[in-house]
Amino acid sequence: MAKTDVKVLGAWPSPFVMRPRIALNLKSVEYEFLEETFGSKSPLLLQSNPVYKKIPVLIHQDKPICESLIIVQYVDEVWASGPSLLPSDPYDQALARFWAAYIDDKWFPSVRGIALPQGEEGKAELMVQVFEGLALLEDAFDKCSQGKAFFGGDKIGYVDIALGSFLGWLKATEKMNNVKLLDETKNPNLVGWAERFCSHDAVREVMPETDKLVEFAKMLRARFKAPAS
Amino acid sequence: MAEDKVQLLGYWGSPFALRVKWALKLKGIQYEYLEEDLPNKSPMLLELNPVLKKVPVLVHNGKPLAESLVIIEYIDETWTHNPLMPKDPYDRAKARFWAKFADEKCVPATMSSFTKSGEEKEKAEKEARENFKTLESALEGKPFFGGEGIGFLDIAIGWLGIWARLVEEIAEVTLIADDYMPVLSKWFKDFLELPTIKEALPPRDKLLVHNKGFREMLMGGST
Numbered sequence: 001m002a003k004t005d006v007k008v009l010g011a012w013p014s015p016f017v018m019r020p021r022i023a024l025n026l027k028s029v030e031y032e033f034l035e036e037t038f039g040s041k042s043p044l045l046l047q048s049n050p051v052y053k054k055i056p057v058l059i060h061q062d063k064p065i066c067e068s069l070i071i072v073q074y075v076d077e078v079w080a081s082g083p084s085l086l087p088s089d090p091y092d093q094a095l096a097r098f099w100a101a102y103i104d105d106k107w108f109p110s111v112r113g114i115a116l117p118q119g120e121e122g123k124a125e126l127m128v129q130v131f132e133g134l135a136l137l138e139d140a141f142d143k144c145s146q147g148k149a150f151f152g153g154d155k156i157g158y159v160d161i162a163l164g165s166f167l168g169w170l171k172a173t174e175k176m177n178n179v180k181l182l183d184e185t186k187n188p189n190l191v192g193w194a195e196r197f198c199s200h201d202a203v204r205e206v207m208p209e210t211d212k213l214v215e216f217a218k219m220l221r222a223r224f225k226a227p228a229s
Numbered sequence: 230m231a232e233d234k235v236q237l238l239g240y241w242g243s244p245f246a247l248r249v250k251w252a253l254k255l256k257g258i259q260y261e262y263l264e265e266d267l268p269n270k271s272p273m274l275l276e277l278n279p280v281l282k283k284v285p286v287l288v289h290n291g292k293p294l295a296e297s298l299v300i301i302e303y304i305d306e307t308w309t310h311n312p313l314m315p316k317d318p319y320d321r322a323k324a325r326f327w328a329k330f331a332d333e334k335c336v337p338a339t340m341s342s343f344t345k346s347g348e349e350k351e352k353a354e355k356e357a358r359e360n361f362k363t364l365e366s367a368l369e370g371k372p373f374f375g376g377e378g379i380g381f382l383d384i385a386i387g388w389l390g391i392w393a394r395l396v397e398e399i400a401e402v403t404l405i406a407d408d409y410m411p412v413l414s415k416w417f418k419d420f421l422e423l424p425t426i427k428e429a430l431p432p433r434d435k436l437l438v439h440n441k442g443f444r445e446m447l448m449g450g451s452t
Contacts, residue, residue, distance in 0.1 A: 051330065051363060060319075063319055065319070065322045065326075066326060067325075067326055067329060070322050070325045070326055070329070071322070073321075073322070073325070074318050074319070074321070074322040077318040077321065078318045090303055090306035090307045091289070091292055091294070091303065091307075093302075093303070093306065094294050094299050094300070094302065094303035094306075095294075097296075097299045097302065098294065098295060098296050098299050101296055101299065102280060102281075106281075136280055
């Protein structure tokens with residue numbers, strides 16, 4: 001398939017953009033990465049995602065697909081001859097979808113909330129939520145991996161991609177707020193998994209460096225800082 | 230299929246349980262319905278959905294699943310006759326996209342127009358209307374989102390035809406404006422008139438009372 005058949009519109013700091021890129025890498029599909037300029041949205045982005053105007057967008061044979069996890073499922077279904085990202089068993093597949101939805105709808109918002117300006121009490125409450133979530137995910141890893149390296153078993157799968165894409169921001173949040181979120185004593189499964197995930201061929205090149213993310217976050221904070229009252 | 234045991238934990242007033250009921254009915258699946266006495270969650274519910282502690286929960290041969298849209302896709306994958314999801318990957322992506330849009334955009338705005346007042350309410354009402362209008366474009370000139378017949382997206386969104394209208398009545402707002410979105414308005418009517426769909430609907434007067442009470446509680450009992 002010609003390289004220009006597949007395009008990903010995105011930006012390097014976005015965990016959501018990582019997801020389709022990891023999926024395409026796992027399927028060994030060549031694609032063109034079109035980096036959006038921070039602070040502005042390209043005409044192509046506005047045209048391909050008029051509803052949300054957000055990245056990532058996958059453009060395949062001129063057809064746009066939006067929403068990162070929906071894109072990952074699309075990639076899995078179109079390039080079916082490559083290694084499968086979702087389990088073949090309907091129940092395991094449903095569990096994978098459940099955990100990915102949990103990660104996006106419940107867990108990550110708590111992580112992101114820690115970085116927002118707030119009092120110590122608010123932050124402490126969010127940290128509790130993050131830890132509770134990690135405990136659930138630690139347990140989920142046990143059940144999904146069945147003793148293997150990833151949530152998906154021997155190879156990276158849907159839940160690995162969903163959770164793993166947040167590892168960069170998780171580490172950056174730890175650094176910026178001087179907290180430890182992913183802890184060997186509390187989450188030994190996840191710590192081991194995180195190392196394996198980040199060092200995987202399909203992930204390494206698209207996972208942003210923690211320091212770069214910290215710099216980026218500082219830049220965002222400065223840019224959106226409210227004027228002193 | 231040999232001795233399949235299917236149970237659904239639900240709540241009569243839950244649109245999310247209704248979505249799953251519709252999917253089960255469309256597939257002709259025999260199931261045992263277990264009504265939860267919300268807010269007194271049963272030990273069974275807490276055991277089967279320890280993460281979110283919510284209905285609906287589908288239990289198939291002892292294995293529990295939560296999250297209505299996840300459940301519906303599971304039903305579709307397991308009982309493959311009368312398919313609900315489209316076959317083509319691009320169409321599947323579109324169906325999932327619009328179901329997510331409805332849940333993430335139409336629903337919160339509808340809820341806000343239901344529970345807020347003054348300027349916030351007006352803003353939410355406008356936002357909800359615009360989001361419904363956007364949804365209309367997904368029909369793409371077909372009678373149903375599933376094409377000639379109903380499918381995944383119809384049952385994912387159809388409940389709003391009841392609940393949004395209840396919000397309109399109780400909170401005195403306009404969300405599904407017939408003249409602004411005639412095609413969507415017609416689709417809601419046609420969908421809800423289908424026998425399989427209509428039979429599963431909870432009684433409207435009961436829903437009205439229930440949601441009026443719900444609103445009072447959320448608004449802190451203000452008149």
